[in-house]
Amino acid sequence: MSGKLYLIPTPIGNLKDITLRALETLKSVDLIACEDTRQSLKLLNHFGIKKTLVSYHKHNENGKSEDIIKRLLEGQNIAIISDAGTPGISDPGAVIAKRCIEENIEFEVYPGATAITTALVYSGLDTDKFIFVGFLSRENKDRKETMNSLVDRQETIILYEAPHRIQSTLSFIREVLGNRRIAVCKELTKLHETILRGTVDECIKYYEENAPRGEYVIVISGKSKEEIIEEKKLQWEELTVEEHIMKFISEGKNKKEAVKLVAKERGLHKSEIYKYSLDL
Template sequence: MTINIQKSFQQQERGTLYLVATPIGNLEDITFRAVKTLKEADLVAAEDTRQTRKLLTHFEISTRLVSYHEHNKQASGPELVRLMEEGQTVALVSDAGMPAISDPGSELAALAIEHGIPVVPIPGANAALSALIMSGLPTDRFHFVGFLPRDRKAVQETLDEVKGLKATLLFYESPHRVAKTLEAMAGKLGDRRVALVRELTKRYEEAVRGTISECLAYLEEHPAQGEYCLVVEGSEGSGALQEEGEWWTELAPEEHVYYYERQQHSRKDSIKLAAMDRKIPKRELYNQLL
């Protein structure tokens, strides 16, 4: 591997790839520098051109808009690099927040670097970090996971990979999957403290803080709405389950449920958590307790 050294602001014949942060909710999230960069770029490459066009119109930006997303990156990426090699500047944006995080922008950045094109960040709002700092959980170490896989087995494998980390864990999740994701976390990580953060920087911004079981109970009464950031405490937190492996195997069903009741969980939530541990339906555990 050849070392790569970038001097971002030295004059050069090639163009530049600017990674421009856009609002995550409130339009005032955008920075003056971001607006200036979008106005001065030769092209704005967007994940969703319809969404970005609304932003450009609001700030009276007339820069040419092109599409770059997961489904056209193989063709669009090399073409954008070719234009930058000819001296044009490209401002890459995602639908919200920092590009190249949980989107194909990272691949365009890598391709540009491979071709000797400067990659310059224009920092701004980021949902995961915003959720972290308002969560009340430790911020000295954190690990970004992003969206969990769709496949149930892959979800379990991913949670196995991170369950021993001492760092606070950051996830993204859609509203129709957030409850299932929390249930999977309870089974693999234990009943840790968590913050469910949604609608960041918008009018209905909300943070629900508590243990995983408490947040699951809350969602039963208040159905999930909007995109979520899940902030989960690390393996050494006060609510994190410290036991390794299937620690409950020597416990009778009633003792297993009582373990969670001693941690101030309701009877209902204790049964739900014990059923998750045992990987059986709640109804089956109810029957065993009769």
Template sequence: MVDEQKSAKPGCLYICGTPIGNLEDITLRALKVLQNVDYIAAEDTRQTLKLLNHYDIHKTLISCHEHNEKQRAEEIVNLMSEGFSVALVTDAGMPVTSDPGSVVVEAVHRAGMPVSVIPGPTAVSAALALSGFSGDRYVFEGFLPRNKKERRSRLEALKYERRTVVLYEAPHRLLTTLDDLSVWLGDRPVAVVREITKIHEQVLRGTIGEMIMHFKDIQPRGEFVLVLKGYEGAEVQDADDGMTVEQRISAYMQRGMSKKDAIKQVAADTGLPKNEVYKKALLL
């Protein structure tokens, strides 16, 4: 095994985790690798320079982000074929995890060259630990799609997900996402985690509805991770199971939903306008 204190293995790609907020969270091994590789491929060279300057590391940087990753992957493979070592980093956390990097790693594997990982912090595991919810089984969904059709499909798939669900969200879209989650997943428990490892790190726990009320009063700031408790109700049949709208509303209310939330959920299940479902609910 190569002693990374002295050198990086020639022709090797190192996938390096970097801090997600606090620069002191970088590992000793990551620092050794960054000090000894020939090149560092970075999502945003300006962000990476802040980290490197903090630790007095001076290396040639290669810009490698989602818009040029395919081209850069070829260049990195060529450099490695000449015996140069390359570290792959993103702005924060682990490359590939809701960040660029998979195209480069895949290209290096296809070329039959060595790849090594230098594990580091991720907002996913940090938020899950802070949430207090079970981490035995969880699903990470990154950012929900912005396209309405794709977004609805993703939320539909998560509706009865029994594992803990972890999502990322930007501050300016937080309320919209909480509203959508309330409609599709119901008013279930959620931990809203912001600014992980930074000065203003905060964990807010409550129901989705309570979080909506909170952020209507207080403007969302910082980077957010949402950790939702898994679905704990009884199995609910598909919308095409022959149940009437009234029966579906009743089924949700029997599981503890308010009539208002049941109407929202049935509208989401069936694609019917909410006002039409509301009229049916008046007959109950």
């Protein structure tokens, strides 16, 4: 009979944020796989947990996952933890979960600390819908592609960033998304936790005058409905009504659908627009 895998969140700063259930399981498993053994030892020593640790990080995740699968099939119970937060969310864990599914090995994911939701609620921005991006690519082409795909999204956007890149990333956000409302959350749950709310320009100015330190979560407001309506208006303002109808027809709409969409965008009754479609 195979063992069981546990994916266990660890505190993102304040050690008191670990759950009783997480501690019970960490004490009971045969092995703990962690990103940095030195970092994890601090946590385990604090709670008096002595276990065999193996290194499991993004650079060895694929190879180590096979070793962990082998141990699980031999009957060992194993916990996966990251340095901070939930395994599998911008941290190792997703690969081993997929392998367990393929091998029909039971695994359990524990709820717990994550910087995503903490920063989102702190931001004061819309919490109904959001997009989590993680860390932007260091390659300019890739990160531009990612950011361009978010330009017209109405959801709140959340991303992680390191201190040495925070200024360049804020400038990049300004360039692609404009001067939106954002919150820059630093060192969440730690002693020097700081939440900076304002526009992108205001935050850029702040970090020109204050050296960035610690780990960051950036929360960015989505595009508002008013902005989307205004942009659509600019797109058709120079078109005649006939050209506007033909624009939608060229995009695959039939004449009836095109008339309905033009009427909606121009704030007119369908019967008024229909007259312009008769000769098309």
